[in-house]
Amino acid sequence: MSKIIEIENLTKTFGKVVGVDDISLSVEQGEFVTLLGPSGCGKSTLLRMIGGFEEPTSGRILLDGQDVTHVPPSKRAVNMVFQDYALFPHLSVGKNVGYGLRVAGMPRREVREKALEALALVGLEDRFDAAPHMLSGGQRQRVALARAIVRRPKVLLLDEPLSALDANLREQMQVELKALHTKMGLTFILVTHDQTEALTMSDRIVVMRGGKIVQMGSPVDLYERPATSYVAGFIGSTNQFRSVVATGPTGPQVQCFGQPISAPAGVAPGQEALFGFRPEKALVQFGEEGGGPDTLRGSVADILYHGQSVRLMIDLGAGEVLVDLPMSGSDGMPQVGDAVSLRVGADKIMVLADEVAA
């Protein structure tokens, strides 16, 4: 695999505001990379620098080995799907898609063919002559997508492309985007603040905060092994607790809100660290008995019904944790106040690095 994009020490400041802070990142040919982070963390600025819409304050961007740091957007083989779609309101759907090709001097017939081909890829070839304002939001999104891929760019940039769609359509478009990526073999860089979107579509997720990269890796990597409490909290939910590792009768132990459980691998007695476990990783048992080693005892404090599962807030006495209980049918609904025990194996506990102030 070859690197299609190499970003070296890229920084962008707006006056005193730092948008992107010394980021280095490379993207493989054909990869689906997602920039994930809360609003204002610099995702769009990074994407817009790759597209050529913002001039970097310092650093370099290489596209397929060529330095494009100061090349205008019109001369870069990358295309962008804009958040507001940016369809030309005075041109038909087909003319929107063929716009760049036509201006570049391609013969009319060929432009039409290419535009139809791109529209077919997003299932809109029958709306060739429609005006953009006649289309639904989802259809406009597809036209923007068709327009961006019609020239087969080396990299396709997408800035929160699904954020304006309603939930159902968003889920459907996630599947379609992923399918399009696989079918075309293009490199996708997508910006989102939606962790579900990032987890479903990406080959690799880059988590950002305050203009910097906090962690990057595959969705499984980030979910199973978040490096910091910030990542653990941003992607999925995590029960976090701080504890000093102590030596117990069966080996090293940590205190989860006052109750001892086996410590995970990688920490030594005497060390203090931040630990966490995911709500769905705890084994839930009801009743006073239950238990055994590595078990937290408490009672149900609150119940959130999610359909396929219920999320329980468990009062451990010294604190509260969240656990997920799959609803497989026959089990009855738990009640607030029920006694419960949670088995949290050492392999389910994550060690989280301390947060660098950001």
Next chain:
Amino acid sequence: MNGALRLKRALVLSPPLLWTFLFMFVPYAILLVYSFWQQKYPTFVPAFQFGNYVQIFTDPQYFRVILRTLKIAFFVSLGAALVAYPYAYFLVFRVRKPGLRLMLYMAVVAPLWVSYLLRAYTWKTILGTTGILNSFLMSTGILSEPSSVFLYNQTAMIVTLIYVFIPFMVMPIYAVLEKIPHSLKEASADLGVGRVRTFLSVTLPLSIPGIVAGFTMTFCLTFGDFIAPFLVGGPDGQMIANVIASQFGASLNWPLGAALALVMLMIVLSIITVSDKFERLGQGRFA
């Protein structure tokens, strides 16, 4: 309850309706009646005949004035558009500071609060033999003595009217340019299109409704103007409104004046109708 509501509505609506009726429809109705009357030197008498209209369309004198007025209105609108468009473009896309932008915008629009007469008069002092233009040309040595070619001709009228009516061109163009989303220009660049082509294929087509609106206003305002010809126009500078004014004044031919006024009204109304149709075509684009 229903009756009270209806009464309230009637009370609210009746003053403007009455106003419109008294000061718009009644005068036009009077004009229409007069336009069929007949001149009987030294005054005129009631009649029902189309002689005044026939005269307007057969006597080349009136026809020529109407044509000249149309020509001047066209050049004023064209000139105003050519000056206003780059100015509005510069304000919207090049001036980054909102405060400065507002100031430069107001610099063009604020003269609307100054008397029309005063603004037109300004150009008399600029273009006149003792005016600023002559002094400048003499001080730079281009002219050795003051020239009178600048004033009292159609060019002077066109320049003056462009100045007087340019706010009506700047306002709609500014409004329409400001509404064009920035991302459209970025999208055009993204698709490989350079700045000039982006202007020609995106910005300009999207600003046509503003140009049409400005053109229509400037055209109609110029078409009905009679002060600029009076102040800075020459012997060939008479416009239709001057002719109408003289029919109601010195010539004492109200019937012909009324017929001319109605012909003028028809011309202006048809221009507005066409322009309105045109603007409607572009509606819904930003929806």
